[in-house]
Amino acid sequence: MRPTATPHRTATVGRGLFGGLAAVGRGVSGGLAGVGRASRLGVAAGRSLGKVGMWAPQLSPQMARVGVASVPIALFIATFTGIVMSLQASYTLTGTIPLYFVGVLVSKTMILELGPVLTGLTLAGRVGANISAELGTMRVTEQVDALETLAYDPVAYLVAPRVLAGTIMFPVVALLAVTVGIASGWVAALQLLDMSSAEFVKGLRLFFEPWDVWFCVIKSVSFGFVVTSVGCFCGLSTRGGAEGVGRSTTRAVVASSMIILFLDAVWAAVLL
Amino acid sequence: MSIEIRGLRKSFGEKEILRGFDLQAGENEIAAIVGPSGVGKSVLLKHVVGLLRPDAGSVVVDGTTVGESHGSALADLRRRIGYVFQFAALFDSMTVAENVGMGLRRAAGWTPDRIRARAEACLAMVGLEGMGSRRPADLSGGQRKRAGLARAIAFSPKYLLYDEPTTGLDPVTTTSIDRLMLRMRDELGVATLVVTHDMTSAFRVADRITLLHEGRAWFTGVPAEVRSSGDPVVRGFVEGDPGLYYGTGAGEPTAGRPR
Structure with a gap:
């Protein structure tokens, strides 16, 4: 038997519906406000590039922190990715396609996809979290306010050098990762597969296009920009002590990882 | 040379913090703004240095309206x-001397040697001579406040703002910070605003005391006038009597009242 609607039940459903709509409305409005704040920070960061004297002294230390310090973890991941790529390619191709296609698969995948994307995601964790936690702590301990009272522009002093360093250094780290990934795939092919160096190199050169390297660089530049910008935005938006710093750090890593994967698809659709 | 706050209003969302606050502080004068935690004392101070912009009213420092200043004009004013921040806000990544010299780095004519010498002089002035090479994390609470003060006076300011300078300090350190504030006024001739809820400290250093209550300057007077005031809110705050302060009756419990 169908239950009949009572006034009490109708009111409860109505409250639930309106509550849900209100929550969606709050979410949309919060999201739009976030986009607005991010846009304002972007404009301020663009303008702050004119204050060369404020960001230039910070650029080199930031390049070392963002780029040079990230090299070991990026190369570690690239090394094992190259080995696994080589072994899995051999497993997939055996008996159907000539084995030198292992070189094709390793090089193409490393240059076009795994090199830049894995480096981007790894650095989203390492660099994005670091920037967000550092700026977040500075925000909640009033160090950002202190900078302003000392006549510094926090965007020029804190944001501009970090974003520039990320944009410059991510492609460098990604290209190193690609090189090491291919090299480790090569070594794995020689040591663990029944392949000669000549065969691997033949595959390596077969479908190689210089444009692939530019594609890798363009992707890495965009990932570097995204990871550092999102890290700065989340850090400077931090409210409410240690818990707030933790929240903004998580948000920075999750948001930049999602944007990296989205951009990855966009670049593939637009540039290939 | 003065700080003039006229009809200052500020809200955050629905919450109205300042509802038309007025205050004036002149040369060689320490004006203390007192009130319980959370009434908007720090918010008020941040308007004076342009960290916050008023919804209405104005803050005029040295003849310049802070809320209308931007870019290099605001930097010059700052x-x-x-x-001096409540928890000093020293930059963790720098030494104490680098913190003190931070504001000078951006100014014309300040060579690294000159900045170093000035930082050492400022540290000596606040009793931290020889501590320039330490990191902020290696300092005690009182030393951090002193280092924050050294950084604030490095550029020989005309105005000094203290945000809860004695909060969290033991009575002996509190007294030494109070004496330091008086010395800064006498030696530098600065106009000073101090926000605090420490009445002992306020009575010791202030030339005039203003009680911030319900977003307004509820009462302003010299320390003797504040001590002898019959106003229940003033008496409640000075004597630490929540019943009087919140109007629930002297000595009565204050359940449900905002604190």
């Missing part, structure tokens, strides 16, 4: 104001 160089004339020293701000």
Whole structure:
């Protein structure tokens, strides 16, 4: 038997519906406000590039922190990715396609996809979290306010050098990762597969296009920009002590990882 | 040379913090703004240095309306104001001397040697001589406040703003910080605003005391006038009597009242 609607039940459903709509409305409005704040920070960061004297002294230390310090973890991941790529390619191709296609698969995948994307995601964790936690702590301990009272522009002093360093250094780290990934795939092919160096190199050169390297660089530049910008935005938006710093750090890593994967698809659709 | 706050209003969302606050502080004068935690004392101070913009009213420092200043004009104004933060807000990644010299780095004519010498002089002035090479994390609470003050006076400001300078300090350190504030007024001739809820400290250092209550300057007077005031809110705050302060009756419990 169908239950009949009572006034009490109708009111409860109505409250639930309106509550849900209100929550969606709050979410949309919060999201739009976030986009607005991010846009304002972007404009301020663009303008702050004119204050060369404020960001230039910070650029080199930031390049070392963002780029040079990230090299070991990026190369570690690239090394094992190259080995696994080589072994899995051999497993997939055996008996159907000539084995030198292992070189094709390793090089193409490393240059076009795994090199830049894995480096981007790894650095989203390492660099994005670091920037967000550092700026977040500075925000909640009033160090950002202190900078302003000392006549510094926090965007020029804190944001501009970090974003520039990320944009410059991510492609460098990604290209190193690609090189090491291919090299480790090569070594794995020689040591663990029944392949000669000549065969691997033949595959390596077969479908190689210089444009692939530019594609890798363009992707890495965009990932570097995204990871550092999102890290700065989340850090400077931090409210409410240690818990707030933790929240903004998580948000920075999750948001930049999602944007990296989205951009990855966009670049593939637009540039290939 | 003065700080004039006229009809200052500020809200955050629905919450109205300042509802038309007025205050004036002149040369060689320490004006203390007192009130319980959370009434908007720090919010008020941040308007004076342009960290917050008023919804209505104005803050005029040295003849310049802070809320209407931007870019280099605001930077110039900020160089004339020293701000001592509640928890010092020292930059963790730098030494104490680098913290003190931070504001000078951006100014014309300040060579690294000159900045170092000035930092050492400022540290000596606040009793931290020889501690320039330490990191902020190696300092005690009182030393951090002193280092924050050294950084605030590095540019020889005309105005000094203290945000809860004695909060969290033991009575002996509190007294030494109070004496330091008086010395800064006498030696530098600065106009000083102090926000605090420490009445002992306020009575010791202030030339005039203003009680911030319900977003307004509820009562302003010299320390003797504050001590002898019959106003229940003033008496409640000075004597630490929540019943009087919140109007629930002297000595009565204050359940449900905002604190």
